[in-house]
Amino acid sequence: MPAVFVHGNPETAAIWGPLFRALERNDVVALSPPGFGAPAPDGWTATRREYVDWLGAELSAIEGPIDLVGHDWGSGHVMGLVIEQPDLVQSWCVDAVGLLHPDYVWHDRALVWQTPGDGEDDVAAMVAAPTADMAELYGALGMDGDVALAVANGINEDMGACVLGLYRDAAQPALAELGKRAQAMSARPGLMINAENDHYVGTDEQARAVADIAGATVTDLAGVGHWWMCEDPTAGAAALEAFWGSLS
Numbered sequence: 001m002p003a004v005f006v007h008g009n010p011e012t013a014a015i016w017g018p019l020f021r022a023l024e025r026n027d028v029v030a031l032s033p034p035g036f037g038a039p040a041p042d043g044w045t046a047t048r049r050e051y052v053d054w055l056g057a058e059l060s061a062i063e064g065p066i067d068l069v070g071h072d073w074g075s076g077h078v079m080g081l082v083i084e085q086p087d088l089v090q091s092w093c094v095d096a097v098g099l100l101h102p103d104y105v106w107h108d109r110a111l112v113w114q115t116p117g118d119g120e121d122d123v124a125a126m127v128a129a130p131t132a133d134m135a136e137l138y139g140a141l142g143m144d145g146d147v148a149l150a151v152a153n154g155i156n157e158d159m160g161a162c163v164l165g166l167y168r169d170a171a172q173p174a175l176a177e178l179g180k181r182a183q184a185m186s187a188r189p190g191l192m193i194n195a196e197n198d199h200y201v202g203t204d205e206q207a208r209a210v211a212d213i214a215g216a217t218v219t220d221l222a223g224v225g226h227w228w229m230c231e232d233p234t235a236g237a238a239a240l241e242a243f244w245g246s247l248s
Contacts (some may be wrong), residue, residue: 001090003244004026006055008072008096009166010126010159012037013207014150015071015143017230022237025244031058033077035162037154045116046165048174052080053081054089065090067244071229072200073166079185080178086187093191093240095228097210098202100179106160106172107200113167123160131155143228178212186215191243193236194218217243 013030014037020028032038033051044050046237055077059066059176068089070078075094082092098104106114113119126134131152138148192211194204201207211218219239224231 001067002029002062003067003069003240004029004031004059004062006031006033006068006070006074006077007036008070008074008076009036010151010155010163011035011072012151012154014147015152015227015229017150018233019236020146022233024159024237029056029062031055032191033162035158036073040158040162044162044165046162047169048076048080048166050165051077051082056085059088064088067091067093067247069093069240070095072226075099075201076170076175082190083136083181083184084187085179086184089188091189091191091244092185093193093243095193095195095198096201097182097192097214097216098207099175100182100210101202101206102176104172104175104178104179104202104206106167106170110167113163114171119164119167123163126159127155127160129155131199135235142225142231144230147230182210182213183215186213189243189247190214190216191239192216192218193228193239195224195228196220196222198228200226202226217246219243 007013007015016030034040034044035046049191066089068078075096078092078094110121134152135149138151139145194207221228221235229236
């Protein structure tokens with residue numbers, strides 16, 4: 001009965017290391033979305049549809065029941081999957097449910113990536129930046145030092161192309177339209193991890209409103225931001241294990 005974790009952008013599965021070490025369970029699987037720590041197949045255009053189909057295929061190959069966990073864009077893939085195929089999971093957990101609120105506005109960096117020309121310039125600079133500089137940036141945002149270096153080492157042109165493809169496919173009103181189907185997520189038990197200082201995923205009010213529609217339990221993590229699994233892995237592990245324990 002594995003717990004399957006899906007990370008986001010621009011990241012690799014290295015972000016889960018501190019959390020995995022804090023968890024009591026050891027039946028954990030980290031899936032790397034194409035372009036984000038894993039090669040993108042030929043012809044891959046990094047649309048939301050492609051990522052949901054990819055996740056569905058991966059889960060179908062894993063013997064369940066599965067507790068599915070998503071972070072950042074991994075949350076987006078998880079929500080898209082659970083809306084359409086809840087039978088593939090026993091439970092789900094995300095930290096970006098606010099993305100589905102009709103009033104959600106993409107953060108400034110996402111708006112740059114969604115802008116032709118500006119987006120290409122930004123990802124080119126990200127890919128070209130020295131690994132040490134990117135690791136320092138990730139560290140300043142809350143990643144553990146070793147994790148930050150591992151993630152920085154994973155940045156490449158493949159990732160840059162997928163950043164642009166994914167964010168442009170998700171320009172509003174795309175996620176607002178998906179949010180109209182959020183109630184379908186209530187078919188399986190869900191958890192929203194609400195990191196106090198995460199300013200990328202909408203407001204607290206937006207997140208709670210969507211969580212209510214999706215039938216999700218809300219767990220607040222105080223004093224941490226977007227990379228809560230690195231900033232306070234003990235608290236993150238406790239939140240997940242309490243949720244999973246409630247399922248039995």
